[in-house]
Amino acid sequence: VLDETMNRVAEFMEKDQALRAKVKSAMSYPVIVFCITILIVVFLLVFVLPTFKQLFESLGSKLPPMTQFVVNISNAMRKFWYLFLGSLIGLVILFKWYTKTPRGMFQYHALLLKLPVFGDLNKKVTVSRFSRTLGTLLTSGVPVMQALEVTGKASGNKVVEKAVENVRISIREGESISIPMEQSGIFPPMVTQMIAVGEETGSLDSMLKKISDFFDMEVEATLDSLTSLLEPLLMVFMGVMVGFIAVAMYLPIFTIINEI
Numbered sequence: 001v002l003d004e005t006m007n008r009v010a011e012f013m014e015k016d017q018a019l020r021a022k023v024k025s026a027m028s029y030p031v032i033v034f035c036i037t038i039l040i041v042v043f044l045l046v047f048v049l050p051t052f053k054q055l056f057e058s059l060g061s062k063l064p065p066m067t068q069f070v071v072n073i074s075n076a077m078r079k080f081w082y083l084f085l086g087s088l089i090g091l092v093i094l095f096k097w098y099t100k101t102p103r104g105m106f107q108y109h110a111l112l113l114k115l116p117v118f119g120d121l122n123k124k125v126t127v128s129r130f131s132r133t134l135g136t137l138l139t140s141g142v143p144v145m146q147a148l149e150v151t152g153k154a155s156g157n158k159v160v161e162k163a164v165e166n167v168r169i170s171i172r173e174g175e176s177i178s179i180p181m182e183q184s185g186i187f188p189p190m191v192t193q194m195i196a197v198g199e200e201t202g203s204l205d206s207m208l209k210k211i212s213d214f215f216d217m218e219v220e221a222t223l224d225s226l227t228s229l230l231e232p233l234l235m236v237f238m239g240v241m242v243g244f245i246a247v248a249m250y251l252p253i254f255t256i257i258n259e260i
Helices: 003-060 065-079 081-100 102-114 118-139 144-154 158-172 178-184 188-202 204-259
Strands: none
Touching: 003 065, 003 118, 003 204, 065 081, 065 204, 081 102, 081 188, 102 118, 102 158, 118 144, 118 204, 144 158, 158 178, 178 188, 188 204
């Protein structure tokens, strides 16, 4: 059945790639807006604010606390820019090094599943990939133990991989698939219940396909709602950051007018 298996693999890869593309396209806009906001704030602090600072010093007026706070940040960024840049590069290198270690990668993947909003999205993507991979392997005639081993490694998450390994150990000891999956706390109750039904009826592969299709729709719905929620929040964030600096720059002018 090599031809049928290759067709299933091709279908699996197409759906997995489509899911990845949806996540990337939905997250690209918020990331771009956030980066533009940071660049605007840095530009104002490094290039625009010093001009106003010279004007304020020439007038000899005492700066309000809000303006003085922003000026101090601007001075620090201009004088010690190499420290900020070096710290940023160092943090990135340290993060990449730590996440390549077994412990660091496990903790990083555990954090991805526990994030307030994105954790639920990551969990749905992982469950969908797990169900589709395992269903494709079982449909192709791969034994359960070998299919679970491949599925755990293909999940892309070390926490899920460890949970699947515990499932394999439990199956080797005579338990069903659904019980250790439920005990892991990673898979939603609906998934474990549907897998239990699939085991009892002998249609585990088709049940896994239904689970993956359902969570694909859940991921798409979550992405739509998350994107619609992030857009106004990012606009507010941009307005607050730029507005705070603008008010801090013009506040001394109002103070000088009042003194006059």
